[in-house]
Amino acid sequence: MPLDSFGLGPERSFGQITYLDFQHLCSNYGKANRDTFENLDYFRLSTVPEILQQRKQDGCPFMEKSELQILAEWRRKHDYQHGNTPKELASNSIKTVREISHSAFTIYGNAHHYIDAIKEFQRLPGVSFPIATLLLAEYDPVNIPYFTEGMYRWIREEDARAGTWDRRVDYIFKQYRVLIDRVAQLRGRLKEESGMDVTALDVERVGRQINESAVTRRNKLDNGEDDMLLRAPGTWSSKKQQKKLGTPLSEVEEVPQQSPAPSVPPAKTARKKAETVTPMQVAMLAGSEVVEVPTPTMPKFREEKRRINDGRWRPY
Numbered sequence: 001m002p003l004d005s006f007g008l009g010p011e012r013s014f015g016q017i018t019y020l021d022f023q024h025l026c027s028n029y030g031k032a033n034r035d036t037f038e039n040l041d042y043f044r045l046s047t048v049p050e051i052l053q054q055r056k057q058d059g060c061p062f063m064e065k066s067e068l069q070i071l072a073e074w075r076r077k078h079d080y081q082h083g084n085t086p087k088e089l090a091s092n093s094i095k096t097v098r099e100i101s102h103s104a105f106t107i108y109g110n111a112h113h114y115i116d117a118i119k120e121f122q123r124l125p126g127v128s129f130p131i132a133t134l135l136l137a138e139y140d141p142v143n144i145p146y147f148t149e150g151m152y153r154w155i156r157e158e159d160a161r162a163g164t165w166d167r168r169v170d171y172i173f174k175q176y177r178v179l180i181d182r183v184a185q186l187r188g189r190l191k192e193e194s195g196m197d198v199t200a201l202d203v204e205r206v207g208r209q210i211n212e213s214a215v216t217r218r219n220k221l222d223n224g225e226d227d228m229l230l231r232a233p234g235t236w237s238s239k240k241q242q243k244k245l246g247t248p249l250s251e252v253e254e255v256p257q258q259s260p261a262p263s264v265p266p267a268k269t270a271r272k273k274a275e276t277v278t279p280m281q282v283a284m285l286a287g288s289e290v291v292e293v294p295t296p297t298m299p300k301f302r303e304e305k306r307r308i309n310d311g312r313w314r315p316y
Contacts, residue, residue, distance in 0.1 A: 012025075012210055014154055014155050014156075014182070014186065017206075018193070019190045019193050019194035019196065019198075022190060022198070022202070022206055025205070025206045025209050025210070026202050026205050026206050028209065029205035029206075029208070029209060040070070040073065040074040040077060041074070043070055043071075043074065044070075044071060044074045044138070045201070048063075048067055048071065048138045049138055049139075049141055051067070052105075052138055052139050056105075056109070056139075060102065061101075061102060061105040061106070061109070061139065062098045062099075062101045062102040062105065063097060063098070063101035063105075063135065063138075064094070064097065064098070065089075065092060065093075065094045065097040065098075068089060068092075068097055068101075068124075068127075068135070069086070069089050069090070071131070071134060071135065071138070072085055072086065072089055072126070072131055073086075075130070075131060075134060078208075079130075079148055079149070085126050085128070085131075086126075087126075088125045088126030089124075089125070089126035089127070090126075091125050091126070092124055092125060092126070096124070097124065100120060100121065100123055100124055101121070101135070103120050104117045104118075104120035104121045104132075104135070104136070105117070105139050107120055108136060108139065108140070114136060114144060114180070115173060117132075117136055118132040118133060118136060118173075119132075121135050121136065128171070129147070129171040129172075129176075130146075130147050130148075130171050133145070133146050133147040133176065134146045134147075137200065137201070137204075141199055141200060141201040142199045142200060142201075143184075143199075143200055144180075144200055145179055145180060145183045145200040145201075145203060145204055146200075146201075146204055147171060147175075147176050147179060148204060148207070148208060149169040149211070150207050150208045150210070150211025150212065151179065151183075151203065151204050151207030151208065151211070152169050152175065152178075152179055152207075153169065153207075153211055153214075154206075154207040154210050154211055155178075155179060155182040155183070155186070155207065156178070156182070183200050183203050186198070186203060187199075187200070187203065
């Protein structure tokens with residue numbers, strides 16, 4: 001699904017984005033959630049890569065168990081939540097994490113076989129395919145991208161066979177190869193355009209922001225909360241939206257509004273309520289003589305009772 005269907009414009013598409021727009025998005029990464037993810041982002045983007053580079057220079061690159069757990073927590077906060085992952089990672093011993101991570105980094109460092117290195121990481125309980133790509137991306141953030149749904153959707157948004165923007169992404173090696181190839185193509189094109197180097201980590205930052213913007217706009221379109229709903233039917237984002245809106249506005253004939261007819265008060269009737277007619281009025285209408293009958297008064301029982309109680313009243 002092209003990005004312009006969500007109002008983001010073709011200038012942010014994977015095949016047309018310029019170096020200036022790319023750098024602008026890259027520099028804005030993390031500003032929206034700075035208070036929430038600042039510490040985790042700094043650990044993942046700066047701390048771990050620097051530690052691994054230092055260990056690489058020392059001739060023995062490896063990863064600590066605590067570092068692995070924090071990176072998994074970073075992924076859980078940003079991308080995916082799985083209840084069993086922390087428990088499975090905690091079951092690994094410190095020695096096992098060091099040995100397997102060292103083996104995976106060595107496999108990649110010797111021949112750059114990223115597939116074999118990822119499979120080596122997956123020997124650790126709790127390390128799924130995406131987490132394995134994250135660990136390898138920490139070791140080589142220049143060439144190895146972290147497999148995220150947002151970046152994968154962005155690099156394939158112009159492919160008609162890729163489906164809609166919110167399609168399901170399967171974490172398999174076939175799609176990861178496509179991701180690595182597309183990232184390399186974008187890095188080469190931007191370097192040829194500007195002469196500046198772009199890393200796979202930079203591509204991840206930009207792809208993540210574009211994906212979040214597209215998903216947000218898509219939700220607004222489906223919920224009828226955006227002025228883009230007035231677009232032509234061919235640019236509607238989904239069948240769900242068409243079903244919700246019904247007939248497009250462009251196909252509805254405009255009906256001239258007529259001034260409302262003046263309101264007429266209901267006619268007054270001569271009929272009166274029976275309870276409002278007194279016996280005297282009935283006699284007058286019948287033409288008979290009216291005899292006023294005095295209304296009998298009720299005895300003042302309360303007054304007599306009061307006199308009896310206070311002793312002032314006496315019988316005859």
